Amino acid sequence: MSNYRTIEISDKRFERDHLRFITVKTPNLKGRGDICVFVPPNVGDQTDIPVVILLHGVYGSAWSWAYGAGVHLQAMQMIEKKEIPPMVIAMPSDGLWGDGSGYLAHHGFDFEKWIAEDVPAVLAETIAGVSADSALFISGLSMGGYGALRIGAKYGNRFTGISAHSSLTSPEQLEYFVEEDVAGYSQDNKTEEDVFTTILQYRHGLPPVRFDCGSEDSLVEHNRKLHHLLAEQNIIHIYEENPGGHEWPYWEKHISKSLKFFAGQISGHTKSA
Numbered sequence: 001m002s003n004y005r006t007i008e009i010s011d012k013r014f015e016r017d018h019l020r021f022i023t024v025k026t027p028n029l030k031g032r033g034d035i036c037v038f039v040p041p042n043v044g045d046q047t048d049i050p051v052v053i054l055l056h057g058v059y060g061s062a063w064s065w066a067y068g069a070g071v072h073l074q075a076m077q078m079i080e081k082k083e084i085p086p087m088v089i090a091m092p093s094d095g096l097w098g099d100g101s102g103y104l105a106h107h108g109f110d111f112e113k114w115i116a117e118d119v120p121a122v123l124a125e126t127i128a129g130v131s132a133d134s135a136l137f138i139s140g141l142s143m144g145g146y147g148a149l150r151i152g153a154k155y156g157n158r159f160t161g162i163s164a165h166s167s168l169t170s171p172e173q174l175e176y177f178v179e180e181d182v183a184g185y186s187q188d189n190k191t192e193e194d195v196f197t198t199i200l201q202y203r204h205g206l207p208p209v210r211f212d213c214g215s216e217d218s219l220v221e222h223n224r225k226l227h228h229l230l231a232e233q234n235i236i237h238i239y240e241e242n243p244g245g246h247e248w249p250y251w252e253k254h255i256s257k258s259l260k261f262f263a264g265q266i267s268g269h270t271k272s273a
Contacts, residue, residue, distance in 0.1 A: 044128030055144030058100035103147030156205035214244035
């Protein structure tokens with residue numbers, strides 16, 4: 001029996017390039033949420049297939065990574081070349097609140113639990129080969145990078161690795177992009193608003209983490225500051241800067257680094273108690 005009142009899944013006859021779509025109703029969204037899922041061929045014959053949850057940025061939705069960067073096509077090529085093992089890539093919407101939900105709990109919705117709890121549970125119910133024992137990774141761009149770093153740290157017992165691109169590092173930086181009042185994104189626990197303070201709070205259960213940013217990106221100074229703060233606290237991480245700005249060509253080029261980083265964690269994966 002499903003844990004959700006309704007789940008709708010696309011018909012395999014009409015799917016292309018190993019993409020399928022799922023729509024599920026959840027109390028965390030007080031309605032329905034969409035998930036675009038890349039499912040490599042033949043994974044249904046396997047067990048505990050690794051899962052990457054890939055978060056979009058402001059203004060986007062479940063289709064953004066597939067049709068903005070062709071991530072599913074890159075992943076398929078990397079699998080065929082044996083650069084990465086077969087892995088499912090789940091690309092959920094952020095909940096479609098305002099210009100962007102921030103993947104936080106606010107205004108009576110819990111966009112954080114939608115990502116951390118609902119998305120893995122729905123995949124285990126609907127995608128053959130995915131289970132509660134699948135290694136789970138999280139990544140994203142911009143607002144999605146913020147969500148990946150913060151949620152990945154807070155739910156470190158669930159995730160096996162974290163990777164982020166061009167990330168916001170605090171909700172105040174949403175004011176660069178959204179028209180909604182950023183005060184509305186505030187959390188009951190103020191420590192869990194900022195990426196650094198969240199990582200610091202949950203550092204003892206922190207999965208392996210990497211993040212990168214374009215050297216011409218408007219957020220690069222925030223990423224540099226996060227890198228230096230983590231280094232000062234001796235929190236192990238990887239930080240890279242590359243040429244580029246806050247734009248799809250950058251993310252299309254560098255998402256492969258996240259997938260390869262996650263592939264490197266899979267051999268040592270063991271399920272947390």
